[in-house]
Amino acid sequence: MPDNIYLPKLARVAHIKDEVYGERAIKTFRVEPVDGEFFEHECGQCAMLSIFGRGESMISIASSPLIKEYKQFSIMRVGGVSSAFHELAVGDVIGIRGPFGNSFPIDDWRGKNLYFIGGGCGLAPIWPLITTAVAQRANFKNITVFYGGRTSRDIMYRAELEKLRETVDVHLSIDKAEEGWDGYCGFVPAAVMDKDPVPDNSIAVTCGPPIMIKFVIQNLNKLGFADEQIYTTIENKMKCGLGKCGRCNVGKDYVCVKGPVYSWEELKNLPEEY
Amino acid sequence: MINIQDIRDTARDMLAKGEVRAVIGYRRGSRGMLAEPAFITDPEQANELVWDPTCFHNLSLYLVHDRKFLAHIRKNPNAPVAIVAKGCDARSIVVLLQEHYFKREDVYIIGVSCEGTGVVDERKLAPHLNGFQASNAAFDGDDFVFTTAEGEKRLPAREVMADRCLECRIPFPKEHNAVFGEDKTGRQLEAPFAALTRFEAQEAGARWDFWSHHFDRCIRCFACRSVCPMCYCDECVVDSITFPVTHETTAEEKANRIRWIERSATRSENITYLMTRAMHLAGRCTDCSECERACPVNIPLRLLNNKMEREAREQFGFEPGASIGGQSLVASFLDKDPGDFIR
Amino acid sequence: MEKILDKKHLDGWIAALAEWDVLGPVLEDGIWSYQTASGAVRLDHPNTKQSPKELAFPQREIFFKFEQIKGEPPKLTQVVPDAQRHVAFGVRPCDGRGVPRMDLVFNDHVEDNYYQARRKNVAYVGLACNKPPSPNCFCLSVGGSPVSTEGLDVQMTDLGDRYFVKAITETGKGLMTAAGKLFAEPSAADQKQVKQVHADAVAYPQRAIRNPDGVPAKLKASFKSPLWEELAQSCIGCGICTFLCPTCHCFDINDEVQSKAPLKGQRVRTWDNCQFPDFTMHSSGHNPRENTGARLRQRVAHKFQYFPENFGMPQCTGCGRCVSECPVGIDIVTVVNKVVENAG
Numbered sequence: 029m030p031d032n033i034y035l036p037k038l039a040r041v042a043h044i045k046d047e048v049y050g051e052r053a054i055k056t057f058r059v060e061p062v063d064g065e066f067f068e069h070e071c072g073q074c075a076m077l078s079i080f081g082r083g084e085s086m087i088s089i090a091s092s093p094l095i096k097e098y099k100q101f102s103i104m105r106v107g108g109v110s111s112a113f114h115e116l117a118v119g120d121v122i123g124i125r126g127p128f129g130n131s132f133p134i135d136d137w138r139g140k141n142l143y144f145i146g147g148g149c150g151l152a153p154i155w156p157l158i159t160t161a162v163a164q165r166a167n168f169k170n171i172t173v174f175y176g177g178r179t180s181r182d183i184m185y186r187a188e189l190e191k192l193r194e195t196v197d198v199h200l201s202i203d204k205a206e207e208g209w210d211g212y213c214g215f216v217p218a219a220v221m222d223k224d225p226v227p228d229n230s231i232a233v234t235c236g237p238p239i240m241i242k243f244v245i246q247n248l249n250k251l252g253f254a255d256e257q258i259y260t261t262i263e264n265k266m267k268c269g270l271g272k273c274g275r276c277n278v279g280k281d282y283v284c285v286k287g288p289v290y291s292w293e294e295l296k297n298l299p300e301e302y
Numbered sequence: 303m304i305n306i307q308d309i310r311d312t313a314r315d316m317l318a319k320g321e322v323r324a325v326i327g328y329r330r331g332s333r334g335m336l337a338e339p340a341f342i343t344d345p346e347q348a349n350e351l352v353w354d355p356t357c358f359h360n361l362s363l364y365l366v367h368d369r370k371f372l373a374h375i376r377k378n379p380n381a382p383v384a385i386v387a388k389g390c391d392a393r394s395i396v397v398l399l400q401e402h403y404f405k406r407e408d409v410y411i412i413g414v415s416c417e418g419t420g421v422v423d424e425r426k427l428a429p430h431l432n433g434f435q436a437s438n439a440a441f442d443g444d445d446f447v448f449t450t451a452e453g454e455k456r457l458p459a460r461e462v463m464a465d466r467c468l469e470c471r472i473p474f475p476k477e478h479n480a481v482f483g484e485d486k487t488g489r490q491l492e493a494p495f496a497a498l499t500r501f502e503a504q505e506a507g508a509r510w511d512f513w514s515h516h517f518d519r520c521i522r523c524f525a526c527r528s529v530c531p532m533c534y535c536d537e538c539v540v541d542s543i544t545f546p547v548t549h550e551t552t553a554e555e556k557a558n559r560i561r562w563i564e565r566s567a568t569r570s571e572n573i574t575y576l577m578t579r580a581m582h583l584a585g586r587c588t589d590c591s592e593c594e595r596a597c598p599v600n601i602p603l604r605l606l607n608n609k610m611e612r613e614a615r616e617q618f619g620f621e622p623g624a625s626i627g628g629q630s631l632v633a634s635f636l637d638k639d640p641g642d643f644i645r
Numbered sequence: 646m647e648k649i650l651d652k653k654h655l656d657g658w659i660a661a662l663a664e665w666d667v668l669g670p671v672l673e674d675g676i677w678s679y680q681t682a683s684g685a686v687r688l689d690h691p692n693t694k695q696s697p698k699e700l701a702f703p704q705r706e707i708f709f710k711f712e713q714i715k716g717e718p719p720k721l722t723q724v725v726p727d728a729q730r731h732v733a734f735g736v737r738p739c740d741g742r743g744v745p746r747m748d749l750v751f752n753d754h755v756e757d758n759y760y761q762a763r764r765k766n767v768a769y770v771g772l773a774c775n776k777p778p779s780p781n782c783f784c785l786s787v788g789g790s791p792v793s794t795e796g797l798d799v800q801m802t803d804l805g806d807r808y809f810v811k812a813i814t815e816t817g818k819g820l821m822t823a824a825g826k827l828f829a830e831p832s833a834a835d836q837k838q839v840k841q842v843h844a845d846a847v848a849y850p851q852r853a854i855r856n857p858d859g860v861p862a863k864l865k866a867s868f869k870s871p872l873w874e875e876l877a878q879s880c881i882g883c884g885i886c887t888f889l890c891p892t893c894h895c896f897d898i899n900d901e902v903q904s905k906a907p908l909k910g911q912r913v914r915t916w917d918n919c920q921f922p923d924f925t926m927h928s929s930g931h932n933p934r935e936n937t938g939a940r941l942r943q944r945v946a947h948k949f950q951y952f953p954e955n956f957g958m959p960q961c962t963g964c965g966r967c968v969s970e971c972p973v974g975i976d977i978v979t980v981v982n983k984v985v986e987n988a989g
Contacts, residue, residue, distance in 0.1 A: 029758045034708040034898070034912070035723050051552065062718060080711040080719045081902045081910055107928035111557035121718040238931075264933060265925050267898045267917075271754050274895030275917070275925055277943075278933075280951040285754055299868050301925075301933040301943075331974035333781055338974030339879040359973065363881065425675050435780035519674070521695075521704065523884035523918070529972050547923075547930035556928065564901045565915040566705045596972035598694060598885050600675045 033270060036078045036123030038062035041116050042098060047184035048177075054149055054184055055114055056090065056102045062121060069093050070131035071157040072261060072289040076269045077101065077113070078123030085109040086266040086284070088153035089127065092160045099124075102152035102184060128269040129288050132157050132233065132259060141170045143225050145244050147216045147236025151175055151184055153261050153288070154235045162195050172225065176201035176216040176236075180209055199223060217243035227252040233259045238302075245292055255293040262288055262295070262302045278302050303441065304414060304483040306353045309386065312412060312480055314348035316384055322410050323379070326364050327386040328357040335436040335448065339364060351386070353414060353482075355422040355439045355446045358464070360590040361385050362394040363531040369404050370534075384410040384479075388421075390466070392475030393588035393623025394531045400623075400630050401586075403534060413475030415483030418444045419459035420467020425600070427462045431455065460491050466591040466604060468492040477626065498608040516601045520572040522565070526593035526603055527579060532586045540578040576606065584610040585631025588623045646812035646821060648828035649835055650801075655808070656685050659734070661824035665768070668700075668733045679733050688735040688803070691778035692964060696740045696891035697733045698747060701764040704888075706914040708759070708898070713908040724911070726759060732768040732820065736797065739784050739964035741771045743891025744796035749956050750894045759914070768816050771797035775842055776849045781965030783978055786854035789962055791846040802839050809839040852965070852978050860959075860981060863988040864950040872987050874938035876980050879973040882937060884918035886944065886967035886975070892960045895919055919943050945980055 043058035069075070069089050078084045091100035105114045116122070134157060144158050161168055173196060177183040180202050192198050201212035201219040212219040217240065225232065225248075232253055234244045241260055248258050264276035264283045271282035279298045281287060290298075313325040324343045329350040331338035337356045341364070342348060368383055387395060392413055399406055419441060427436075431450055438449035446462060448455045460468060467473070469492050474485040493499070501509070527533045527540075536546040539562055547556065562578075563571045580603075587607040594604040614620040617640050620631045650658060659667050659682055668679040669686035676694040706726070713719040751760035774782070774791035784790060794800045798817035802809040809831060812818040821828060831839075854860065867873075887893040897917040902910035917924060920940050926932040934940050952960035961977070968976045 029723060029725055029762065032708075032723055032758050033755055034758070034914075035721065038718060038721075040718075078912075080713060080721075080912075081900050081905070081908050083900050084898060105553045107553060107556040108559070110928065111553050123719075123721075263927070265927055267896065270757070272750055272757055272894065272896070273898070273917070274919065274947075277947070277951065279946075280954040301939070332976045332979040333968050333974060336974055341878050364879070516674075521884075521888050521916075523888045524921075525881070525883035525885050525972055528881040528883040547926060547928075549930050551930055564913070565897055565899055565917075566901065566913055567915070568705065592972070596881075596883070596885075598676075598889060598970050 034125070034268075036076070036084075036125045037064075037066075038121050039066075039099075039124045041118055041120045041122065044116065044118055047102060047186075048104075048182050050181070052182075053105045053114060054102055055105075056100060056184075057113065057116070058091075058098045058100050059122065059124065060098045066096070066099060066124075067127055068096075069099070069127035071134055071160055072131040072153065073127040073129050074269070074284075074288065075099070075101070075124050075126030075128065076266075077109075078125075079109060079112040079116075080123060082112040083109045084123075084125075084267070085113075086128065086263075086269060088261070088288070090152040090155045092156045092163065094160060094163055102149065102155075104149045125269065128284050130286065132289050134160060137231050138167045139229070140168060141172070141226065141228075141230040142168050143172050143174070143220075143230060143232040145174045145216060145220055145232060145234040145236075147176050147240040148178070148182065149184065150234075150236030150240070154233055155185065157233060158192070162192065165195060169229070171196040172223070173198045174201070174216060174220050174223070175199070176203070176212075176219055178203050180206055215243070216240050217247045220244060221247050221251070225251060225253075227254070227257065231257055231259065235261050255296060256291050258292040260290060260292065260295065262290060264302050303417065303443070304353055306351065309353060309412060309414070309482055310348045310351050313342060313351060313384065314345045316410070317343065317345040317348065320381065322384040323381040325351075325384040325386075325412070326361045327351045327412070328353065328359070328361075335439045353386075353441075355419065355441060355459070357386075357388070358421040358592070358595060360391045360394055360529075360531055360592045362387065362391050362398060363529065363592075365395065365398065365404065365409060366531050366534045370536075379408050382408050382410045384412055386412045386414055387475050387478070388414055388416055389470065389473045389475050390588045390590040392477050393472070394590060396477050396623040396626055397532065397586050397588060397630070398534075399626045400628060406626065411475065411478040411480075413478030413481035415475065415481065415485060416467060416470070416473035417441075417483050417486050418489070419446065420463050420470060420473065422446055422459075422462050423464040423595075426464075427457075430457055430462060463491070464591060464595070465492075465497050466589050469494050469496050470589070495608055495612050498605055498612060501605055514569065517569050517572045517576065519599050520567060520576065520601060521599060522567040522572065522575065523598060525596040525598065526576075526601075529592045529596040530583075531590075532583055533579070540575045576601075576603070580606040580610055583607055585614045585620055585622055587611055646818050647831055647836075648810045648821060649804075649831045650808045650810050650828055652806055652808065654824075654827040655688070657827050658824040659686055661827070662732060662820065665730045665732045665820075668697075668731060670735045682734070686734055688772050688801070690735060692737045692740070692966075694966075694970075695889055696743055696964065696966070697736055697769070698740075698743060698891050698894075700731050700733060700767045701744075701760055702747060702751075702894065703763070704916045706759050708912045708914060710911045711900075711908065715906060715908075719908070726762045728766060730766045730768070732770060732798075734770045734772075736769045736771045737774060737778065737964070738771060738791055738793040738795075738797070739782070739789060739962040740891045741769055741796035742784075742789050742793055742962040743964075744769060746892045746952075746956075746958070746960055746962070747894060753956075768798040768820060769796060770799040770801060770817075770820065773800060773802040773843065773846060775803055775846050777851055779965045779969055781852060781968040781976075781978070782963060783852045783854060783965060784963035785847070785851050786857050786978075787959045787961050787963045788857075791849070792843040802842055804835065804838055804842065807835075809835060851963075854978055854981050855985065857959075860985055861950045861953045863985040864946050864981075867984045867988045868942070868946075870984060870987060872984055873942040874936065876983065877937035877941035877975070880920065880937040880941055880975055881973060882920050882922055882940070883972070884916075884920065885970050885972065886977075887918040887920060888916060889966040889970055891962055891964055891966075892948070893918075895924075919947070941975070941980070945977060945984070948977075949981060
């Protein structure tokens with residue numbers, strides 16, 4: 029069968045980086061196609077990654093669509109498949125299907141201020157958006173990144189964020205004060221309020237733990253952001269990625285097809301089943 | 303003969319006085335004659351309760367649900383739950399009590415005796431109704447009376463009774479707080495284990511063919527497991543669908559979980575599923591036969607459970623659910639236990 | 646193409662379909678199921694216990710096999726469904742209407758190769774319901790009818806000693822032409838009789854969902870209704886309702902490992918069920934549908950709200966299987982009526 033939608037392409041792990049250690053460890057994997065080329069993707073889309081014998085898992089693509097040679101995935105160790113990923117070594121071969129889902133409408137945001145608000149591993153899904161926006165810096169007005177971890181050791185993409193400071197405003201935060209931390213101490217929603225983002229001609233994109241997203245959106249509303257100016261991504265358990273297996277739906281939408289990117293204007297009208 | 307109004311009055315009084323927080327019983331369902339489980343908390347609803355030959359459900363399952371729900375919301379029961387229980391159901395409750403699943407004071411058993419009869423087996427009834435669907439079923443002495451569009455149909459109960467009821471030795475709920483109906487223990491409609499004995503008269507080859515055929519037919523809907531009050535484990539070893547994951551469950555625990563059987567409904571997986579379930583019910587199954595009734599493809603599961611029950615009885619003199627103080631089969635050792643199977 | 650087939654010629658027709666695997670309803674172990682016809686086929690069944698959906702969407706489908714020697718890249722070999730053509734006889738109109746609904750799911754957005762490979766080799770010869778075969782039939786409430794031809798290739802109507810046989814699709818014409826000599830032209834009296842039989846069938850009383858057109862909006866308004874919890878209180882969370890359903894399509898995908906070193910196994914699709922507790926549970930333990938109320942709501946809303954919103958029709962054909970077979974009496978007709986009524 030040509031174009032078998034369930035048959036993954038093979039990809040080789042070219043590089044592995046430890047982002048966060050401990051119980052909720054995060055590693056970033058750079059994978060390259062074993063033969064031929066990869067599919068093209070857009071900011072916010074996901075891919076189904078396989079470790080044969082262990083299973084498949086839907087992971088957001090964390091590298092910019094502008095990078096064609098490889099794709100990058102940051103995976104938190106949570107369950108069976110993600111644990112298997114954490115056992116991989118450079119050179120190992122995995123399976124990949126995709127791209128799945130919709131994307132951030134970045135082209136509609138030209139000439140606007142962009143606020144990116146991430147927490148925990150929620151930086152990964154919006155990282156392609158941040159890096160693409162930075163690569164096309166001239167297309168946008170101010171770009172501001174808020175990102176927080178529980179502790180300083182939970183901050184992922186540390187080096188990349190430091191490099192980002194050269195071009196855009198980066199505000200890092202941790203939940204509780206630590207010795208040697210000169211950034212904001214407190215939860216991400218409060219860190220956002222602290223800097224008073226302006227809603228005029230702005231878009232805010234937030235991703236992180238559900239409770240963080242909830243309060244970030246509340247605070248953005250308080251600051252005057254309209255619901256259609258706020259974007260987020262949601263996740264649900266997925267198996268096929270194609271709107272058929274029937275488990276990721278939120279109301280009439282299959283998140284794997286209609287999501288994962290939603291404006292708050294759209295999302296608030298869907299049942300809260302995510 | 304049981305007057306349902308007596309049960310309703312008891313339920314209403316207890317609810318009105320706040321002696322129980324709910325009454326789990328039977329009410330008329332919306333599809334034909336069949337009764338369905340009822341969860342009554344308002345005294346006014348007590349009149350919905352029914353008692354008829356379609357009250358086959360073993361409601362003790364819902365005591366298990368209730369216990370799990372309370373554990374989930376981290377609350378202790380503030381009053382017992384009352385439950386309508388037949389002989390077999392009451393023995394299930396006793397097994398749950400033996401296993402300390404809940405406390406005796408947390409449950410108020412409204413016993414109902416299966417007097418001359420038991421419950422109907424829909425599969426046996428169907429050919430008697432000429433394709434008509436009954437809208438009502440009632441006990442009348444040794445008969446069942448069904449109402450259909452053709453009029454009333456009276457059938458000797460033993461012609462359409464479930465096998466488990468025909469072979470039932472103790473149709474009376476010995477463990478109870480209140481009880482309705484006469485104790486007809488000792489009535490003998492069919493010998494105990496009659497169906498099993500008939501089955502076992504066959505050659506081994508024929509028996510293997512029989513089970514291979516039936517194991518192949520299982521669609522793994524898990525209805526037998528889900529309807530069984532004894533299958534209360536939070537994590538079921540034979541089934542991939544229940545694994546208690548909380549926010550505290552570590553990635554290691556999830557990753558290292560052994561998947562004993564695959565989801566594919568193939569013979570090997572089905573055998574492992576059904577046989578393991580039967581083993582885990584040894585000395586616990588009280589022959590309510592809800593698994594067999596629930597099975598949408600008519601796998602004769604009762605034969606498996608009966609086999610275990612008879613082994614327990616013949617080898618160890620064990621009667622599941624006989625008394626709360628009694629030991630459970632697999633957690634007890636007696637000097638007189640046979641050891642001849644150890645080689 | 647409309648013809649008359651004497652009942653005694655049914656087996657002759659089936660025998661003429663040599664290229665096809667012909668399935669007919671068989672009563673075995675107390676239940677009706679579609680089985681490959683060997684000998685005479687009788688079409689006096691009420692409805693089969695399981696719908697014929699498994700012909701295009703089997704409970705287990707192997708996608709591919711994988712093999713890997715340590716240190717080497719894995720080898721994948723896709724498994725393609727065999728090309729045997731299957732024709733099911735005696736398909737009831739509700740199950741016929743299940744077919745286009747499954748087609749919508751598996752062809753929407755992208756085509757499912759496995760479903761499609763099987764589907765194109767399946768034909769459905771329907772049998773109109775002269776009267777409802779189950780007391781829980783409600784096809785008229787979901788846009789169907791006991792004489793609907795939707796999804797069928799051929800429709801047969803029982804006229805006593807003969808069948809009125811009508812080709813619906815080109816495939817259906819082909820099936821009839823294969824045994825052309827056995828069929829006779831219908832007389833004016835036959836035409837009149839079939840009209841009458843159909844009219845009587847439609848007039849036969851059924852269970853009913855009240856005001857079916859208003860159901861999607863009422864369900865939408867009832868998402869937070871406490872009624873769901875109450876209606877699902879007795880639910881045991883088994884898979885009967887969805888596994889027997891002619892339109893339920895949810896599935897799981899797993900790797901089944903036969904050997905660890907060298908790694909050998911296969912990736913397999915199996916039916917899944919939204920009523921199982923872990924169906925939507927995230928790896929973290931978070932479960933968007935944590936209790937039976939939320940899961941019952943999903944099953945009902947998917948069929949009567951989400952599917953209509955996406956495809957303009959309910960994803961229920963009123964076969965009544967989930968009603969008749971639920972071990973604890975959860976009745977989708979009653980559930981929909983109660984929720985709608987409660988929504989005011």
